[in-house]
Amino acid sequence: MSHRSLLLGTAAALALFAGPALAEGPTIKIGLAASLTGDFAPYSEAEGARCMADQLNKAAGPDDPKIEILIEDSRSDAQLSVSLGQKFLDEKAQVIAGVPFPDALIPMSQMAASYGATVYSAPNTQVEMHEVGLDNFIAGAVPDPMNAAATAVAVAAAGGKATVILTSEDGASWSAKTPEWFGEALEKTGGKVVGKLAYSFGTTDWSPQIAEIKAFADKPDTVYVCGPVPDVGILVRQLRSNGFDGIVAGCDGFDDPSLEETVGNPAYLDKVMFATHGVMGDGGQIDQFIAACKAAGYKVNGIFDALGADMVQVVYDAAKASGSDDPVKLREAIRASDGSKTVMSDNLSFKEKLAYPVKTIPVIGFKDGKRVVIADDVPVFVPYLK
Amino acid sequence: MDYAIQQIVNALAFGSEYALLALGLALVFSIMGLVNFAHGEIIAVAGYSVFFAVALGLQSVLGAVTIAIVMGIVTALVFERVAFRPVRYAPTTTGLLTAFGVSIVVQNMLTLFVSPKARAVPVLGPLNQTFFIGPYAVSSLQLLELAVTIVAIVALVLFLNRSLLGLAIRAAARDFSTVRLMGVKANRVIATGFALSGFLAGVVSVFILARRGSVEPDFGSAPVIKAFVACVLGGFGSLAGAAVGGMVLGFLDVAILVALPQKFGGLRDALTYFLVGVVLFWRPQGLLGRTVELGDKEV
Known part of the structure; x- marks a missing residue:
């Protein structure tokens, strides 16, 4: 045997034995048709997801999973979300998400089913997604009826007994039904709904609705609305300047850092309260994560970025547990897990409900213009959900 | 009764804003035959100019109003020079597409x-203070909108009827070629029309900013759709029609919001457009529009 043959043989033997040691963990692709622009841009989870993926990838060992985030702007458009979802599936994404509303997520889930992929919508709260029997859909947030119930308990505790609810068809059940569920839960506490009014997203002049509120025979002490900022911030400002000093309550749509600036006068925020997904402003895990991401150059905005980060953490943990990049095994691992330690929760688990987590719901109020947590419980009575 | 008067005040405010928006569109259309859907972006640029000025330390309401109006005029003139002048002699559909293009690029x-x-x-917040006259809550902004709309209409009518340039604009709206044969410079007439339109856009931007307290990229585009409907309703090409169309649309919006049962709230826009359709079925040329010969379309 020549010297050269001996070297080649040795190299081949080394390569053969080194094979398993060089094996890498699975690479998981998460495709986000994110609302980088348009109506739902304040509620995008994309930057938080990117930041968390970066943190996990940097900390990962050679056998650990790698997370690859694919992001395209859906312009808050449902149809564009669906098209982008198809593109991500063609790029072999195991997990996809789009505009967090059923008109985007239901067709995306149906499409993803044939690929075995999962639609994991971090900010989705709408009950429609849990009613149509989609096996491959997971929401990162609790459904709206739970959010509404938590708010009702807090409103009742603050003395709210008679509410006007404002509904809009523009955000499907999120903006149309959540107020109804709030009313139902408030009635359970002994309160009542004294009036219902309609509005459209993009409303900048609430004068007609405010005139109606003032004209009700039963004077309301609470106004409830589930809509986006700046609309809800403008409503608070105009209600206060028209002399309404009761409670203004709402849902996670209020949870954008621009709410306070939109309202303007810090005194107007007294008796404003809303249920959301996690506590910020207390220097806790979420604040630390957001600060770290900002320092790393990510344009994170708030609580919805933390939801995006949680999604990446949950997927990462599932990939690690399953040791596979197979999308079906990944989903099974997510649902089988006893829980992940995430930015927003010490134990985020989908084991009980499979399609959404069960966790406490913080209700945020204001003191001297600053956010404070006024409740953080799992509501006992939850309307609509069986 | 108190309630009805309160809602009429609200409808007047809605109508005033729509009328100002519609006047801006109608001015340019009457001169160039262009439906300038980029009018919304003139409003947006005016709003963002105030945002930047505030970021640089501006705190004065008067300063913010001045910046919005000046930037509205400048932006309209820039759009005219850069985007619309090159397609002035192209088919109207080209102009329409250019307007959409400008709108999308700016957004x-x-x-x-x-x-x-x-x-x-938040700098324009002081313009929007609520006070009470007896049982009626009146916003200073609502009064301002109504007053400014009336002043704007009167000033426009005086300008168009009494000044040489105004007469040239009116004549150009009828027959541009003849006006040019009389020595009037087309560029000057059209630029003046755009400048006036930009002025109105700046004023509307101030009102929207004062009420909303924030700017975003589609800040002006949604209101312009309402303005377009107001123009069609009033009769495209007619300045008086634009003002009347805006007012009627404002009253329709509030009346439907108030009268429609809550469970049909999602049909509000559909009902508005249905009622506009009914009016146009009765008067296809709009409330104050001229009948235009559209050719024989009999089967």
């Missing part, structure tokens, strides 16, 4: 270079 630039999210601009 995308604001999204990319500023932010897709709303940015707070």
Whole structure:
């Protein structure tokens, strides 16, 4: 045997034995048709997801999973979300998400089913997604009826007994039904709904609705609305300047850092309260994560970025547990897990409900213009959900 | 009764804003035959100019109003010079497409270079104070809108009827070629029309900012759709029609909001457009529009 043959043989033997040691963990692709622009841009989870993926990838060992985030702007458009979802599936994404509303997520889930992929919508709260029997859909947030119930308990505790609810068809059940569920839960506490009014997203002049509120025979002490900022911030400002000093309550749509600036006068925020997904402003895990991401150059905005980060953490943990990049095994691992330690929760688990987590719901109020947590419980009575 | 009067005040405020918006569109259309859907982006640029000025330390309401109006005029003139002048002699559909193009480019630039999210601009808040006259809550902004709309209409009518340039604009709206044969410079007439339109856009931007307290890239585009409907309703090409169309649309909006049962709230826009359709079925040329020969379309 020549010297050269001996070297080649040795190299081949080394390569053969080194094979398993060089094996890498699975690479998981998460495709986000994110609302980088348009109506739902304040509620995008994309930057938080990117930041968390970066943190996990940097900390990962050679056998650990790698997370690859694919992001395209859906312009808050449902149809564009669906098209982008198809593109991500063609790029072999195991997990996809789009505009967090059923008109985007239901067709995306149906499409993803044939690929075995999962639609994991971090900010989705709408009950429609849990009613149509989609096996491959997971929401990162609790459904709206739970959010509404938590708010009702807090409103009742603050003395709210008679509410006007404002509904809009523009955000499907999120903006149309959540107020109804709030009313139902408030009635359970002994309160009542004294009036219902309609509005459209993009409303900048609430004068007609405010005139109606003032004209009700039963004077309301609470106004409830589930809509986006700046609309809800403008409503608070105009209600206060028209002399309404009761409670203004709402849902996670209020949870954008621009709410306070939109309202303007810090005194107007007294008796404003809303249920959301996690506590910020207390220097806790979420604040630390957001600060770290900002320092790393990510344009994170708030609580919805933390939801995006949680999604990446949950997927990462599932990939690690399953040791596979197979999308079906990944989903099974997510649902089988006893829980992940995430930015927003010490134990985020989908084991009980499979399609959404069960966790406490913080209700945020204001003191001297600053956010404070006024409740953080799992509501006992939850309307609509069986 | 109190309630009805309160809602009439609200409808007047809605109508005033729509009328101002519609006048801006109608001015340019009457001169160039162009439906300038980029009018919304003139409003947006005026709003963002105030945002930048505030970021640089501006605190004065008067300063913010001046900046919005000046930037409205400048932006309208820039759009005319850069985008619309090159297609002045092209078919109207080319002009329409150019307007959409300008609108999308500006929105995308604001999204990319500023932010897709709303940015707070609280400086004009003092313009929007609520006070009570007996049982009626009246916003200073509502009164301002109504007053400014009336002044704007009167000033426009005087300008168009009494000044040489105004007469040239009116004549150009009828027959541009003849006006040019009489020595009037087309560029001057059209630029003046755009400048007036930009002035109105700046004023509307002030009102929207004062009420909303924030700017975002599609800040002006949604209101312009309402303005377009108001123009069609009043009769495209007629300045008086634009003002009347805006007012009627404002009253329709409030009346439907108030009268429609809550469970049919989602049909509000559909009902508005249905009623506009009914009016146009009765008067296809709009409330104050001229009948235009559209040719024989009999089967």
